[in-house]
């Protein structure tokens with residue numbers, strides 16, 4: 001009897017071992033593909049950094065047809081659009097998350113949460129189209145600028161794209177704050193809002209940072225919508241009003257020019273070089289997003 | 304001098320009646336202990352005294368709870384004002400995940416105190432009052448969660464007294480602590496009762512006997528007996544009480 005029991009257990013162990021190795025193969029191949037893509041990117045793009053002198057690709061002018069490959073306006077363009085998007089999306093997203101978690105009645109929360117998550121699925125072309133036809137004219141007339149296709153317009157669209165992620169992740173973070181903290185605050189005679197802003201939100205800080213970083217990660221890599229609404233002029237966004245002028249981002253440059261370059265040309269390599277810069281930037285952002293999580297783990301779990 | 308007068312208090316979680324007909328008076332500047340088996344409504348009663356039950360939806364109160372003669376369930380009562388007068392310490396130490404200083408300063412800040420020098424004074428005074436000052440005075444900016452549970456619980460007491468309440472409610476404040484830490488809290492309670500009315504829920508009858516002047520025995524949502532601690536533990540008038548304190552029931 002006992003012996004029989006033991007053999008059945010061994011059998012389940014065997015099937016478990018099979019499943020485990022399968023999962024391991026899948027896991028490693030996923031990592032493998034990412035590494036392969038990165039290697040491919042490196043192979044295509046690295047030559048650019050050696051062929052073109054520093055002064056050129058760190059220059060301020062991007063005119064590939066004249067051999068000018070200054071990536072600075074593109075990098076700054078991406079950063080300007082992304083940062084502005086975050087400045088718009090963070091307060092909105094946090095406020096929405098607080099509303100959904102702390103203010104809305106239960107039934108409303110159950111409707112709102114999935115609804116917001118569905119928003120994340122709107123294809124970016126659709127948003128770009130919306131941006132071109134609705135937001136851009138609005139920006140042009142209200143701000144009285146020559147064209148509505150500006151960095152600001154792109155930032156609005158990107159903020160809109162980042163919002164669902166920010167709201168959803170931040171809401172989870174607020175939800176994870178233990179009731180005992182809220183009770184402690186209320187028992188001290190703090191009002192509901194004091195408890196939210198001074199206890200709950202600070203306690204959820206690391207989760208909110210992750211929310212913003214994930215939203216940011218999506219925003220900086222976004223291509224289609226941005227290309228459609230930012231006007232795509234590769235100029236240095238250095239003056240104060242450049243927020244309300246056309247800019248060009250790294251992603252839009254790659255997408256717009258990749259179709260018409262000769263394979264293996266310097267221009268071709270330059271586009272891959274931009275890809276590497278973008279990859280590194282996104283990687284750094286994700287790393288920064290993951291840091292607070294790891295820190296919490298080390299301190300003994302999220303409390 | 305009586306701090307609380309409770310008359311015919313009934314309490315409901317939805318349809319479930321957790322307290323029925325509780326009537327008692329709680330004296331000021333003394334320690335009142337509430338004992339009874341698990342689930343008999345001790346915590347529920349305690350949370351009626353600072354209206355923390357308001358945070359649970361579907362609850363209902365009948366009867367009167369008078370704080371210095373004023374019914375705290377009257378419509379025009381401001382709950383945040385009430386809770387500033389009636390502080391609470393919870394079963395699990397629950398300092399905010401912030402610095403020691405910010406924890407103690409939380410209440411005064413919520414009340415509108417912003418001057419740094421004033422806050423410094425309150426923080427020091429409260430930490431001294433909770434017997435924690437010497438241990439933490441060089442670590443005021445350290446994360447409160449990095450201290451031992453006993454220290455965290457005394458920090459919670461410091462945080463509670465920082466808003467200068469009149470009453471401190473304690474719901475099994477020592478159940479997460481070791482014997483030495485428990486002793487520290489009990490000694491602290493003896494010091495605090497000079498200035499505060501203290502109500503403590505405890506599962507330890509020795510603790511109730513050690514620290515309190517008055518003891519109430521709850522059973523299935525009813526207050527079976529309320530009397531001086533000496534009387535309850537030497538000569539209870541109800542057989543139920545006697546069975547419970549001698550360990551024959553519960």
Ligand SMILES: Nc1ncnc2c1ncn2[C@@H]1O[C@H](COP(=O)(O)OP(=O)(O)OP(=O)(O)O)[C@@H](O)[C@H]1O
Nearest residue numbers: 316319321339340341342343344345346347348359
């Ligand atoms: N939030 C709640 N919703 C519904 N019923 C509750 C709630 N909290 C407590 N109760 C019920 O009310 C009764 C009294 O609970 P209470 O927590 O006051 O008991 P207690 O004496 O403090 O017990 P313990 O010694 O275990 O802490 C119990 O039957 C419990 O199941």
Ligand SMILES: [Mg+2]
Nearest residue numbers: 345346347474
């Ligand atoms: Mg209890």
